[in-house]
Amino acid sequence: MTIRDRIQTRVKRSKRCVFLRSDFKDIADYDQVGRGLKKLTSDGLLMKIGYGLYVRTRVNSLTGKLMPDNDTGADGVLIEALERLGVDYTFDNLSSMYFSGKSTQIPANIKITPKSPRFTRKISIGKQRVNEV
Template sequence: MTIQDRLQTRVKRSKRSVFLRSDFADIADYDQVGRGLRSLVQEGLLLKIGYGLYVRARVNRITGQLMPDNPAGNDGVLIEAMERLGVDYKLDDLSLKSLSGESTQIPANVKIIPKSSRFTRKIAVGKQRVNEVR
């Protein structure tokens, strides 16, 4: 079984949708894993969302384009990525009010704000971003 096959099998069988490059360290060394992940991105099995961060992808039935394979959508992918990285975060005020029941308005996008100013890694899923100034 080749390294490519092992990476593909692990991605397909996993219950999680966000993967770190270090998740595959037991399969091969750093450079080989990088090449394998890059080829999985080209095949359309993964999407790269940040440095060393990947999300399992699937084809959207309506548009025919690749999208994250997560039932919670882009918001769920960003939250899972922050938790996988071990970063404390908070949600914006409108989202918190909606979740607590103080407001009946539902935000179109949840804005995730890292609690530490030292976290500067950029994560982007579609049009939603963490740590990117527009």
């Protein structure tokens, strides 16, 4: 069984949808894991959303394009990625009012910002972004 196959079976069997490069360090060396992840990205099983961050994908039934395999959408993927990285985050004012129950207006776009100004890693899925202008 090749390294690519071992990474692929781990991704398919996992319950989570966001993967760090370090999740596969027990399979092979750093460079070999990188080549396997790059091959799976080009095959369409994974999508790179940031440095060392990958998300499992599926084909959108309406557009036929790849999208994150998560029921909560791009916002949920960004939240899961920040939690996997151990970063504290906040929502914008309108989103936090909706989540706390103070407002019934559903925000069109949720803006997620890290609490620490030292976190500068860029994470993006489509139009949803963290730390990008």
